[in-house]
Amino acid sequence: MKLYSYYRSSAAYRVRIALALKNIPYDIEAVSLVNNGGEHRTEAYAALNPQRLVPSLEDGGKVFGQSLAMLEYLEEKYPEPPLLPTDALGRARVRSIALLIAADTHPLNNMRVLKYLVNQFGFSEEQKLQWYHHWIRESFGALERMLQSPETGLFCHGDTPTLADCCLVPQVYNAYRFNCDISDFPTIVSIAKRCNQLDAFREAAPEQQQDK
Secondary structure: OEEEEOOOOHHHHHHHHHHHHOOOOOEEEEOOOOHHHOHHHOHHHHHHOOOOOOOEEEEOOEEEEOHHHHHHHHHHHOOOOOOOOOOHHHHHHHHHHHHHHHHHHHHHHOHHHHHHHHHHHOOOHHHHHHHHHHHHHHHHHHHHHHOOOOOEOOOOOEOOOOHHHHHHHHHHHHHHHOOOOOOOOHHHHHHHHHHOOOHHHHHHOHHHOOOO
16 A cells, blocks of 8 residues: 655645554655645646645555545455444544544645635735634634534544544644644644544654655
């Protein structure tokens, strides 16, 4: 199995966490989003991933994109340890948390969006950060309320990590990277801190990657 990854890509970070939690051996193929104008923009990479985004996952000679699809694929192929609850409602809750982050939060603050705001509309650094902070506060406010639930345990759902935590930790990492004050979201902060005490989350962190 091979993961086409960039160390600071939060989508790739999610998949690295899941691979580590499941103890699945894999190789990293680094794809820089900044070197040489962005290695993800090359025709060679587009042949693997038509969206020219990271990550891509290769297994059995097949390659596909989209980090949430990868998390589901890993869960189906390697069901132990499980990253989804056994009950349908629990699985739906975990997926809704994961999608809040991966589908509604991350795309608004993605590198290509931030670059477009700067290059197309002339956003200053201050305006870019205001944009970033606004959408973090919007989504984390909703997520904090979602986590005020009896189903939340030591982690987003129960007392073992799930796909929701795989998505949460990279988004919290990025919030800190962009100097967001997230002290108003104590449940989010405490869950992310607890996750980062586990070896799998530490191994998947950007600072531990070969292409950092």
